[in-house]
Amino acid sequence: GAVVSQHPSWVICKSGTSVKIECRSLDFQATTMFWYRQFPKQSLMLMATSNEGSKATYEQGVEKDKFLINHASLTLSTLTVTSAHPEDSSFYICSAGTRSSLDSEKLFFGSGTQLSVL
């Protein structure tokens, strides 16, 4: 199946600093990628839809100036958490889908990034 690579797996940063998370589709092109956030024992919450070559679409309640998304190529999307605070500590996961004919609506997920803000 398709592979989505996410980096880093975990990051610890000081409050007020920015953190960049990368999401790559390794063996397919992804015009659309999705960024989710997951708190312990809670559901994945969609933060934004990353569109190649255009602006990301953010879900209600997600601050676009705080969570910067860049999708500069068909295989790479980045999420930058700007001026991170302890409440931003969470598990961030990216996903992408292919346009293959079988079950094209399914998503392939990265391994996630655990962000801890001190």
Added chain:
Amino acid sequence: SQKIEQNSEALNIQEGKTATLTCNYTNYSPAYLQWYRQDPGRGPVFLLLIRENEKEKRKERLKVTFDTTLKQSLFHITASQPADSATYLCALDMGGFQKLVFGTGTRLLVSP
């Protein structure tokens, strides 16, 4: 908005038994429903997709049913193994292609 309910309590079963997990949704009927497996500290992995015009779908030891009248999907794992222990997530479309809303998941523990 769509609301998805999955049993938040862990399901404990013995190896070899059939595990049955439930997913209920409350609003509009989705065009399809998906099931994912998530291990601790990892991203979800796709298992099965069932469409609104399908009653049942199988893949190896997995079986999914979809009842649009009851607004419910059941996920079965037959001949369960300890390696099946994980959290299983139900996901529905949010009205956009590949745009999904997830349930909180049910943790399955299979004892040897």
